[in-house]
Amino acid sequence: MSARQTCRIGISVALLAVSAAVTVPLGPVPFTLQTMVLALLPAALGWRTAACSAALYLLLGAVGLPVFSGLSGGLGHLLGPTGGFLWGFLVGTALGGTLCRAAGHSRLGEALGVVAMLLASYAAGTMQLALVMGLSVPAAASMAVLPFVGPDALKLVAGVSAGRAVRRALSDAPQRVR
Numbered sequence: 538m539s540a541r542q543t544c545r546i547g548i549s550v551a552l553l554a555v556s557a558a559v560t561v562p563l564g565p566v567p568f569t570l571q572t573m574v575l576a577l578l579p580a581a582l583g584w585r586t587a588a589c590s591a592a593l594y595l596l597l598g599a600v601g602l603p604v605f606s607g608l609s610g611g612l613g614h615l616l617g618p619t620g621g622f623l624w625g626f627l628v629g630t631a632l633g634g635t636l637c638r639a640a641g642h643s644r645l646g647e648a649l650g651v652v653a654m655l656l657a658s659y660a661a662g663t664m665q666l667a668l669v670m671g672l673s674v675p676a677a678a679s680m681a682v683l684p685f686v687g688p689d690a691l692k693l694v695a696g697v698s699a700g701r702a703v704r705r706a707l708s709d710a711p712q713r714v715r
Contacts, residue, residue: 542586549578549590550597554604565618565666566681567606573692573699575626576651580642580700581707584634591630595623621665625658632657642704651693
């Protein structure tokens, strides 16, 4: 891994942590800006760097650093009611980034990629919430997915737009700093 990739992953993890700090509690699942950052990463950096960023973010949170919503951390968050959404970040980012790449980072490919990323997070989160809280899957989805669909769609559009701008800026940047 190059120094450039390492720096990009570090900045991405920082963006995920900052976006998690912007929290509005809405029942068991808080509203954060993480969806926007997760949409930005594959569009800007490609699937491998985006997935590595999500994995490192989860690892740092699991060991207790306060990177999850509400400036919290610990393994309990990954195993608790909302942990599936966090696991879904990793699976969704890899899946979404792969779709973006397969479509040559076309607008359609990026749209399909970020929707797949969000659906993976929704699916994993709904399943874990239902399991941990003893809810039916429809009940879990109605409390933890349905209220977020509209705002998340807006965050996906903003994230992909920002990701495209970052990708253009990175491709225009000089490759070597002296």
